[in-house]
Amino acid sequence: MATPMFRFDPVDLPPEALAMRAEVREFIKEHQHLMGFSRGEFNRDFSRAMGKRGWIGMTWPKQYGGHERSAFERYVVIEEMLAAGAPLSAHYTGDRQSGPNILRFGTEEQKQFFCPKIAAGELTFCIGMSEPNSGSDLAGTRTRAVKVDGGYKINGSKLWTSNAHRADYAILFCKMAGDGKEEPDRHAGATQFLLDLKLPGIEIRPVLNLLGEHHFNEIFLTDVLVPDNRLLGKEGNGWNQVTSELAFERSAPDRFLVLFQMLREMVRMAGLDPDRATAAALGKLIAQLATLRSMSLSIAGMLHEGLQPNNESAVVKDLGTRYEQDIPVVARQLFPVEPELEAVETYVSMIARSTMNAPRFSIQGGTREILRGIIARGLGLR
Amino acid sequence: MAIRDETRMLLESMTRLFEDKSTKQVIDRAETGVFADELWQTVAETGVPLAALPESAGGADAEWSDLFAVLRVAGRYSVPLPLAETMLAGWVAANAGLELSDGPMTVGPVRGADRLSVTRDGNGWKLSGKAGRVPYASHVAKTVLIADGPDGEMAVALEGTGEAVVTAGKNIANEARDTLAFSGVRLSADAVGPLGKGVSRGALYRRGALARAVMISGALERAMDLAVTYAQERVQFGRPISKFQAVQQNLAVLAGQTAAAVAAANLGIEALGKGDAERETFLIAIAKTRVGEAATLACEIAHQVHGAIGFTKEYALQLSTRRLWSWREEFGADPEWAARVGSAACANGADGLWEMLTAVT
Numbered sequence: 001m002a003t004p005m006f007r008f009d010p011v012d013l014p015p016e017a018l019a020m021r022a023e024v025r026e027f028i029k030e031h032q033h034l035m036g037f038s039r040g041e042f043n044r045d046f047s048r049a050m051g052k053r054g055w056i057g058m059t060w061p062k063q064y065g066g067h068e069r070s071a072f073e074r075y076v077v078i079e080e081m082l083a084a085g086a087p088l089s090a091h092y093t094g095d096r097q098s099g100p101n102i103l104r105f106g107t108e109e110q111k112q113f114f115c116p117k118i119a120a121g122e123l124t125f126c127i128g129m130s131e132p133n134s135g136s137d138l139a140g141t142r143t144r145a146v147k148v149d150g151g152y153k154i155n156g157s158k159l160w161t162s163n164a165h166r167a168d169y170a171i172l173f174c175k176m177a178g179d180g181k182e183e184p185d186r187h188a189g190a191t192q193f194l195l196d197l198k199l200p201g202i203e204i205r206p207v208l209n210l211l212g213e214h215h216f217n218e219i220f221l222t223d224v225l226v227p228d229n230r231l232l233g234k235e236g237n238g239w240n241q242v243t244s245e246l247a248f249e250r251s252a253p254d255r256f257l258v259l260f261q262m263l264r265e266m267v268r269m270a271g272l273d274p275d276r277a278t279a280a281a282l283g284k285l286i287a288q289l290a291t292l293r294s295m296s297l298s299i300a301g302m303l304h305e306g307l308q309p310n311n312e313s314a315v316v317k318d319l320g321t322r323y324e325q326d327i328p329v330v331a332r333q334l335f336p337v338e339p340e341l342e343a344v345e346t347y348v349s350m351i352a353r354s355t356m357n358a359p360r361f362s363i364q365g366g367t368r369e370i371l372r373g374i375i376a377r378g379l380g381l382r
Numbered sequence: 383m384a385i386r387d388e389t390r391m392l393l394e395s396m397t398r399l400f401e402d403k404s405t406k407q408v409i410d411r412a413e414t415g416v417f418a419d420e421l422w423q424t425v426a427e428t429g430v431p432l433a434a435l436p437e438s439a440g441g442a443d444a445e446w447s448d449l450f451a452v453l454r455v456a457g458r459y460s461v462p463l464p465l466a467e468t469m470l471a472g473w474v475a476a477n478a479g480l481e482l483s484d485g486p487m488t489v490g491p492v493r494g495a496d497r498l499s500v501t502r503d504g505n506g507w508k509l510s511g512k513a514g515r516v517p518y519a520s521h522v523a524k525t526v527l528i529a530d531g532p533d534g535e536m537a538v539a540l541e542g543t544g545e546a547v548v549t550a551g552k553n554i555a556n557e558a559r560d561t562l563a564f565s566g567v568r569l570s571a572d573a574v575g576p577l578g579k580g581v582s583r584g585a586l587y588r589r590g591a592l593a594r595a596v597m598i599s600g601a602l603e604r605a606m607d608l609a610v611t612y613a614q615e616r617v618q619f620g621r622p623i624s625k626f627q628a629v630q631q632n633l634a635v636l637a638g639q640t641a642a643a644v645a646a647a648n649l650g651i652e653a654l655g656k657g658d659a660e661r662e663t664f665l666i667a668i669a670k671t672r673v674g675e676a677a678t679l680a681c682e683i684a685h686q687v688h689g690a691i692g693f694t695k696e697y698a699l700q701l702s703t704r705r706l707w708s709w710r711e712e713f714g715a716d717p718e719w720a721a722r723v724g725s726a727a728c729a730n731g732a733d734g735l736w737e738m739l740t741a742v743t
């Protein structure tokens with residue numbers, strides 16, 4: 001056959017990963033009071049505790065605070081935490097993408113300064129990509145850096161920046177200011193910086209989401225001076241670097257385990273011996289989840305072998321968001337209730353929360369349309 | 383789990399064989415009701431149909447996982463033979479110490495509700511009951527059935543279909559699906575034997591469902607290949623339709639569903655023969671459920687991309703899609719298996735759901 005097929009070779013978890021699972025479950029039991037549903041809780045104490053256990057930066061080199069564990073052990077830790085609803089927000093971005101990108105493109109000083117702190121759960125990163133006029137079209141960034149003596153002067157703004165109000169650093173994506181002429185290569189001049197969010201000239205304003213919660217922010221940068229040693233990688237190499245960062249972002253199992261507790265609640269509502277239609281509706285979701293999990297494990301296997309499964313990651317994220325968006329739809333068909341966010345009954349508040357959160361699943365980390373475009377490119381269509 | 387070299391070689395040689403021999407001409411002829419003898423001979427010479435059996439029974443002690451991988455390739459090329467059925471018939475008959483055939487074989491019952499029974503009759507047996515929609519029954523050298531006996535399930539091997547009253551039928555891919563009725567048909571003692579270890583009507587049904595799931599995953603690969611290739615060749619509005627975002631997005635969904643189907647089928651294959659019937663059932667149920675869902679979505683897109691040409695008899699897409707629409711219903715349709723997945727999860731209890739998923743997969 002001429003068409004490229006996306007391969008998801010089956011993976012058996014190695015014994016050390018299975019042993020890890022037992023450890024993580026014990027840890028979760030001890031921290032049960034901190035587990036919650038789909039809130040993305042931010043808890044530095046919890047992140048520090050995970051850092052102490054060696055569960056952040058697990059696959060990184062020991063010399064940079066990592067633990068040189070396998071991608072499978074990391075997978076098990078993350079999936080257990082996600083399924084339990086653990087408060088990972090304070091370290092997750094750093095663990096998933098900022099740290100790995102610093103390790104790949106950073107200077108020796110940057111690796112030594114940032115990575116051990118991320119791995120300890122001491123340093124929170126956020127993602128400085130989207131802007132008011134540059135969402136899916138990341139290359140359209142308008143934030144500009146100008147080389148000045150000893151560093152860079154940056155002006156512009158970022159939007160939809162989750163956790164910026166409580167993070168320490170952002171990896172900022174922007175462009176070097178050109179000479180004003182139209183640049184034929186839209187990726188030219190793209191550059192990333194490790195931006196200390198406490199620098200003068202940075203203003204962070206909340207953008208409440210439709211649940212009325214404060215996760216998003218808008219960041220305004222006015223003549224912010226970033227020192228030379230906080231340039232990440234090379235001037236002009238930002239597009240290549242941000243693509244790598246997005247690949248890290250998209251390969252994680254967090255794209256289909258956010259609503260796991262809702263699925264569990266639906267199984268509870270169904271009772272031990274449900275009617276056939278109810279069992280079939282739940283079974284279809286469970287079959288989707290089991291398949292997604294096996295595909296995601298396969299991606300962990302590819303990462304373990306040093307491959308870059310960008311197309312496969314896009315496939316899993318696209319299928320995963322569809323599955324997660326189906327959960328509240330199936331729930332309301334099987335067990336209809338009027339949703340209420342602060343309801344006492346777990347299921348009622350869950351259906352409210354998951355219904356309201358569902359739209360974001362196929363927007364964050366690359367919209368459904370962008371992901372399908374990546375898949376189409378992988379098929380050789382673009 | 384790296385794919386072993388021998389598996390890779392086997393798959394490559396079977397791919398070449400099916401690509402050469404299972405042509406549209408051969409399939410079209412088989413669909414008129416004429417058995418594809420020549421194709422069968424070629425496949426039989428590879429030893430694949432009975433390869434899973436021990437060497438003592440004429441097999442090659444092959445891994446079932448390898449044979450199921452061959453079935454995926456067979457599904458990809460719409461192979462009009464009872465290949466899965468012969469593998470399963472060999473498994474049931476050899477484990478019961480019954481005589482095998484070198485020719486094509488089939489198995490039954492293939493429907494969950496069908497029941498056959500054998501009772502003692504002097505030195506021999508009497509067979510009663512009905513087995514509906516038995517694949518290729520009117521074409522096979524041997525039919526291997528599982529029937530309720532006085533002390534549990536028994537294997538029955540018939541030359542051809544024995545003295546069954548045969549009502550011919552076919553699925554919408556024109557593959558023979560014949561109903562066999564027995565009313566006290568007399569059988570000699572050596573036509574009936576006790577089932578071997580791990581063999582049961584339930585296990586046969588499961589393996590049949592897995593075989594169909596695997597074949598579906600192969601047929602989806604084919605449908606996707608046709609759709610992607612066609613979109614790049616077909617020019618409208620001055621450019622290949624693959625350049626239109628709407629078409630690209632559909633093809634991306636098709637690719638995702640195909641990949642998911644292959645992954646789901648692999649989950650079922652992986653569970654086979656590990657000696658854990660409950661896990662095997664759960665994973666095969668997951669496989670047939672997910673693969674059936676993918677088949678439904680993917681057929682729709684593959685046809686949409688093709689436009690009118692895909693709706694013709696002349697163009698090859700229908701060879702795959704008519705099989706997909708048939709196979710997704712055979713050995714239990716996806717809603718039936720989905721209900722099994724859901725029931726097992728519910729019986730296990732909500733708080734054990736995560737443990738259950740991570741223990742079995």
